[in-house]
Amino acid sequence: MGPKQFVDSVGEFGRWKESIAKELKGFRLWLRRNQLCTEENDSRVSHMLESLKAEYLTIAFAGEFSRGKTELINAIFFADYGQRILPSQAGRTTMCPTELLFDQSSQTSYLRLLPIETRLQDVALSDYRDMKSHWVDIPLLTHSPQEMAQAMQSITQTKSVSRVDAIALGFDAATLEESEEAPDKVEIPAWRHAIVSFPHPLLKQGLRIIDTPGLNALGSEPELTFNLLPQAQSVVFVLAADAGVTASDLQIWEEHIEQLKTRPNLGLYAVLNKIDALWDDLAGRKKTEKAINRVIRQTARHLKINETDVISVSAQKALLGKVKDDKALVLKSQIDELENVLSETILGNKESLLWDGILEQSTHLIEDSKQVLRSRKEQLESQRGELEQLQGNQETELRELLDKSRDTQEEFKKRHLTLKPSQRLLERQTEILLNTVSRKTMDEMIQATLQDLVNSRTTVGMMRTLKRFFRSIEGMMNEFCREAELSNKMAESMYIKFQRDFGIELLSPRLIQAKKTRRELQHVLDNASQLNHNLILTLSEQSVAVKRFFTTTVHQVSQFLKQVRKELRQWSIDVMNPLAHQVNSQKELMENHHEELLSLQHTDATIEGRLKALNILILELDTELVNAEDSLKTLRQSAPSKSSENVVEFARVRR
Ligand SMILES: Nc1nc2c(ncn2[C@@H]2O[C@H](COP(=O)(O)OP(=O)(O)OP(=O)(O)O)[C@@H](O)[C@H]2O)c(=O)[nH]1
Ligand SMILES: [Mg+2]
Structure with a gap:
């Protein structure tokens, strides 16, 4: 119990990640061994890692x-x-939102500050992350707590600006504090955001605080909420x-926090x-206990x-208590309970989220690969069957077999050619689908909206423009769903044709989950509307509020669509891949077999020899199939530990 608890569970999370990584690396070796490690497969494993x-x-x-x-x-x-x-x-x-984390890509510890003036640009906070030149870096001397604390003082810095400038920067006129230096100026935070990177054991394990x-910091930086x-x-x-729950506590709760209740995994x-x-x-x-319980009850009721x-x-x-090593005081502070709750929910949720993605992807990869091996095995068995029949009268039958093998190869080549048109059709359909959610489509919508925003003189007019923007996004998603359905149908019929033409079994193709995508985007938009509503209420300068809100929403939607496009491209690769793998693998086996038959004719190689070789190959395939199955089983067993099942239970009770 106690503070160690939190450190322990974060450590466990790190070890869990390591064990998954080890399993994935093992699977990559398996792919290589079986000539299945194509560029795409390899990059998928790397991506998961x-x-x-x-x-x-x-x-x-x-x-x-x-x-x-x-x-x-x-x-x-930090005790x-x-x-x-x-x-x-x-x-x-x-004075500014502060992120504490461990940045693996940096050699040294730092405090990185983004000047408040960056708010004047229509660039989202998250885009600034990659623009190092806009930030001010202060090196951190981590061996000295005193110097660390000293450097952190920058987080409290403010500056004096005119009221007009402050409002232009998105601050709420009602909450601005007069500057002590000059009566016509106001005091605003000097920085917009701070990122602190240093090798604290918990941060090194991937924790970010x-x-x-x-004081309305959430209101003036929509991206936070x-x-x-x-x-x-x-x-x-x-x-x-x-203080209990004051009016301003309640306002922050209702405007920025309460809506998070509906988020799964939070x-x-x-x-x-x-x-x-x-x-x-x-x-x-x-x-004392009674008094505390009374405040707890009031708090729960208010919130x-x-x-x-x-x-x-x-x-x-x-x-x-922690600094003075006064255990009784630590106990009395009740910090343990908070630490336990945090470590349980945070780790449990993270594990299962991460896990779902990895398990889904690796299952696909393993099942597809197994299917290729199974087809390989089938073909080898049929070759073996033919050879076994041959064992009596070599000469004539061998010639027949060679002719047949040549014919099969020719036939295979021809069929392969007929596959091309349906592949091209699907490629074209994917392009059409990508187009419905393209950057260009989005840009046109943004430009039209911006134009209207500039032209509308009233808040009501601006709100109407925003509504239209939201509707056009909905229209775009409807189009996307229609085209996605068509793409799915094409993929399915291509698979059916393939199985019929080649007699090779395939797993059914992965389908695009367009409705799910639409739902997710709707969620993004719902949150946005909620935020918009709150912003209009809080910020006195409404045109600034609407503009900031629009920038943030556009950014959110664009990021979302970017991800959708990325997934679509991956989808198209995932659908085509199994066909190519199967064809290549079969072709190679046929060529091999033909050469072996030729050598039976011309050298002193024997049918028995070839049969033996085939048997060994088949046995090896069996072993590799078992290995793949084991990989999958181990991965499944690595599912978030029992403790996190309890967490789910726990979270449900608590909600
Ligand atoms: N008595 C008492 N004082 C506390 C406790 N926790 C914090 N304080 C004091 O409350 C004051 C404000 O604490 P902060 O941690 O700066 O509060 P904050 O919520 O971060 O405030 P902002 O950074 O301005 O948003 C400080 O003087 C703290 O010492 C506590 O548990 N008991
Ligand atoms: Mg603070």
């Missing part, structure tokens, strides 16, 4: 300012440094026990921090969640 490496486990902290988000992060993750690493103090402290500032929070495995909404928790404010040594333990989803804790005492 990479996805294992890159996956982050993300916990995001959100809530009004001064509730203790940053203190909680210090207590859970070992013996001091506060992230700046946490009374009043507004964290997101700290967000309070839209992108960063929903991607997390756990979102922790922090409240303070001494653990959402309310944390009631600062319970030490309710500790009352004079009144005794029982009374409309279960009482069991409210976790009470004292971040400050937890940090103090």
Whole structure:
């Protein structure tokens, strides 16, 4: 129990990933051994291996300012440094969203800051990630906690600008604070986003922590609500026990957090921090407990969640207790419960998400490969059958057999040619399908909308334009579904024709799940509408709000479609591949066999010799089929451990 628990489960996650990687690498060797490691197969395995490496486990902290988000992060993750690493103090402290992670591609630790002025550009936050030149890098000296903490102070930096400039940058006029230096200026955060990379053991295992500032930071950076929070495995909404649920807590909850409840695989928790404010040594333990429970009940009622989803804790005492090694204080802070819940949901969800993707892909790959081997075996058996019949009268029959083998090869070549047109047809259909969701289609929609946005003078007009934009996306998806259905039909009939013409069994082709794609995009749009609604409510400068919202939505949809196009291209390869593999494999066997027959005629090689060789080949194939089956079985058995099944159960109860 205790802090070790979290470290342990993250470590387990790392080991689990390693064991899957090992199995996949073994399978790649199997593919090579059986001449099945085509470029596509090889890149699929590599892709799976990479996805294992890159996956982050993300916990995001959100809530009004001064509730203790940053203190909680210090207590859970950085107590070992013996001091506060992230700046946490009374009043507004964290000024920009801060990501803590371990960047494998960087040799050194860093604090990377994105200037607030980048908000003036119509570039989404996530696109800035790859543009290093826009960020300011501060090296981190990780051996010295003091210097680390010192560097982190940048996260609290602000600057003075005019009110007009602040509004143009997307800040809400109502919440702007007057600058102390000049009365006509206001104080705004100096940075838009911060990324901290350093080799903390948990971060090295793939954990990513997101700290967000309070005070409407979520409102002025739509991408946070839209992108960063929903991607997390756990979102922790922090409240303070001494304040209870205030109006501004509730506003943040309703506008940015509550909607996450519907997201599958996301653990959402309310944390009631600062319970030490309710500790009352004079009144005794029982009374204190009662007081805490009362606040928990109120919190649950206000947020409309279960009482069991409210976790009470004292971040400050937890940090103090850990630093001073005061076990009783750590226990009293109740930090253990929060750590347990986080480690269980976050790891369980991540494992199963990652797992679904890998299991699906590797099952395809293994089943396809097995099918090729099975056909190979069939052909070898039929060759063996023919040779066995031959064993009596060699001469004449051998000649007949040679003629037959030549004919079969000719026939095979001819059939192969007839396959081309239907392949080309499917390729063309894939192009048409890709076109329905192309960048160009999207660009045209964006341009039209932008034009209308500029022309419309009222918010109502702008909203109407946005609605039209949403409708045109729906239209695009309908078209996409129609074409996808056609593509699926073509793939199916191509497979049927192939099996009939070649007499080779195939697994049924993978189909495009167009309806699922449409549903997913709808989800993206629903979230967007919700956000739009909230933005219009919060930001006083509505034209700025609408424009920012539009940029973010467009970015989301574009990213989504990019992924769809990528999947479609993969689909087309996946559908064609088995045919090519089968044809090549059969062709090679036929040629081989023909040569062997020729050598029976001209050399002193014997039928018995050839039969023996065939038998060995068949046996080898049997072994390799068993090996493939074993690979698949091992992979299936590596499914997220029992503990994560409990987590699913647990999460269901908690919701
Ligand atoms: N008594 C008490 N004070 C706490 C506790 N946790 C945090 N605080 C104090 O509350 C103040 C605010 O804490 P922060 O961690 O900076 O709060 P935050 O939510 O990160 O605030 P912003 O960064 O401004 O959004 C600090 O002075 C902390 O020391 C706690 O459990 N008990
Ligand atoms: Mg903070």
